[in-house]
Amino acid sequence: MLRILTNVVDVTASTTPPTTAVKPRPTVVTPRCRRAAATACVWYLRVMALLNVLAVLSAPLRDRVREHNEGEHFTPYLLTAGLVSAILALCLAVTMRRRKRAAWILNTVLAALTLSVMILWLLVPGEEPGFRHHWINWASAALTALFLLALLVARTEFTSKGDRSNPRTALGTLAGGVLLGGALGVALVQATGTGAGAGLSDRLGYVLSRFVTLDPSERAARLVQVPGWVDGTLNVTAALVFLSVLYVAFRSPRGVVLTEDDEARLRTLLDRHGERDSLGYFALRRDKAAVFSPSGKAAVTYRVVNGVSLASGDPVGDPEAWPGAIDAWLAEARAHAWVPAVMGASEEAGVIYGRHGLSALELGDEAVVEVADFTLEGRAMRGVRQAHNRVRRAGYSVRVRRHGDIPEPEMARLVADADRWRDGATERGFSMALGRLGSPDDGRCVMVECHDAHGELRALLSFVPWGDKGLSLDLMRRDRDSDNGLVEFMVIELLRQADDVGLARVSLNFAMFRSVFERGDRLGAGPVLRLWRTALGFLSRWWQIESLYRANAKYRPVWEPRFVLFRKSGELPRIALAAGRAEGFVTTPGLPALLRRQSRAA
Template structure:
């Protein structure tokens, strides 16, 4: 039995050191930094509201003016009221200050580094002036409001310093030059219009042009007391507000040009396309929209292992991806992390259009929320038949067009001679509805490219052997096709598209095709469930709204056209980070799909 060990320390044993006291680090923690950054955003929101209220509230402005002239100064100097008391940072009672506060709030919320530097450059020296004034000027220190203003500004500067590491989103290198150009043009244009308006509405005689110009630009800063000392100029209240609004609008353009996010200069390179094609060769059968990742107006970001990728396009500061990630599903998280990191670095809003349920689940693990957009119509060739009562309408349309002498020719793009392909491209451009090429998430955006030889072309000709319509499908793995392009002559036989789709489905086996993805039906479940017996009032109302808008956009008609073939419906989802970003994501999606064209400042082609 071993002897018990003595608990008495030996004389020769080294003495045990007392436990070292650990002090908390001096640098703020992540929660404190995030809280300080959020505080700066809320401060700017409050200042924006106060500025707007000061512009719209005449009694408030008069009360401040009387307070300045009667309480803070001796009656011997009734006009010496400029700088009577301090106001907190960005609180000047003008729309320009409100616009600046709103823009800074928006870009600070997106953690832009340029916005943080701007606030430090403005608020830091202003705080120094406040402190010096309170120390050296007794008439300022006697009023409590000046202490409150300096305190609020000091807290704002402190929050900026504490949360500085939170603001790491980069801007566009061209922003300063563009902002200077826009600012110079905006000041000249709005200043000229404002001066004309002041000249036309001035109530006092003897004003010089210089006085009116100075009055205009001072009113652009504030509708308060800044311009009241200009002799021989007194404009109505509505003129002051109009001038202030004009300068605020010009200032908004300057701020937009200064703080806009990078546009995403690097699009799909030849090396990226080669890597994506290699991933599609291995995993292209997983997603019917996978081949559309090869659009050359997208950029690609790869996982660290290179086994997965996400393609996206930046539209209006929205990083818009489409479909599922390309490649091995086990590598999807790495690609999603890389894509989200790039979006955060550039202050882009991340969004995904048309993701499948499997991909939506993976995106949800990375903090994105899902909203069902609609359903994709997929026809299994083995289950398709024209027999039976449910297919009577399709069968009759097919037989009618066939009796009219129309024929369909199905070929791979690589099997079409160059001259014929050029003629088909010319016909497709001629039949296009509108001047804009539409499509982004479910369209390739090109026709006849040498790299797309495995695409399938359906060419429909009439009895005189003239082309009247065409369909183009992109590969969906080795045994699938996904609809890309659908064009027809407006004067052709009714039901021609149904005839072509049926011909493809009946002859798909000759191409080794086992499944075909047709059009996407947005909000399909609303139309289907809203027409059922027992549908609730909210669902019926939502269906009525969509039916009304279907007069201009093909919402219900696409669902009805796809339902004829009795397909399998696969849901597709919109992924987003914040619900408040959905309107902006919708606008970016409409622009990307070609349904909306907006003018931009300094847009790159």
């Protein structure tokens, strides 16, 4: 019928004389109303989560809610005085705030079913007419109906997509959790419970009831009597199961990895515009995905970590096409409820990202050495000059080659040595690391090898190309038993042999919070800056923050600031955790990783 009416309206409009102005009819629901309705749904769920938590902690409130639910009255949607309901309401509030479509569907179905049962009890004649006239029941039904109405009004606001494997994985998690939790609960009730006439079905029903609410009904209390800690254990077990189910049901898609076609297109862009950004070649990491501008002249590469779409460096390609690539990346993040963030963007890119609603926070500085300006002469370079001479007198030598010029068996030995010298089992680096060594596709990369007086390899550096005349440090490994100063010796020898590889500039390590260390040591530094300087110095005992700054500063480089870009300041902790995981500094094994492996296997 609606389609027929629409066709009639279209035909009528087409036959209207051109001189007649047809005034458009105003829409019933404006975008502002839809946004307000979506916000109201989120706040309703937050309030329900808070009330459920208070009911769990407060015995009088819990008894009152149980009396309503099991007596003559009922409470609004999701108010059950149980920890499971609190977690469910809270998770739904979070996912609804992220505009997840799956959360909207689940809320709509559950709220509609709840309201239907309420209406059935209120309108169907029963033995207790006072039940239908009590104001609590009507108020509960009205609140549930208003929540459902707000859901329907805000329907088009919830467009964020979930992972296709989420429903199947969530059902499997729910089934396994209920079976294991039910078996554990029945065993606990059997071992600790007392009461007359309770069979297996009664004990199982008691366990399932405790999964929802903390206090048993009067009938269940007569049949099964257990210590209070058993009820608490059952409710917490159910909460953990539900939390796992909700996690896998509403998690964001993990994103795709770089395809061969995408990599070929990125290499073409790097050939044309690779000299603009020293981090451009790291866009070819194969654990990233790429989204291109409509013209195909620019791209943003990113990786999804913990629901954060984490881009790194500047967009690849023509700067005039950067806005199109950024728009496409942000649109994909909105479609999947990802938090957009950029690590290590330059000031030029930060300005363009800022026009798209992202804020900037200075992360640190990149050390760039210009070959033409580098010299070992002068009093300021005395320490570097002495270290270089000391290592050279010890018999060490350096060889500089393109990866493509290294025979395959020799490259395999270099990769094996690099893996053996790695600090820990995790390969660290994301925004400023390629994540692989020895690939035939990276023939333009440069390897710097350091051998001792006996010809044994003791250290190596690997650089990725930065345009035609630049290099950017990718990998730095050395034998722990070798002499100190090898890295400085290798960098200086690379700069001295720059003509052999057509080198004009070199990007070295990134110095996080460099300005704090530099300004904090100056005369007149304020108390806040000195306190921040002291705190970073303390953290440098575990992370190489100050040491990297000192190691870079000795070459007297040009410091290029790098920024982290974000949408909201409240998202910074989540972005920091995602960046820590991507860079390899934070690992989170356990259930989420297990579920990810299961979903990939499926």
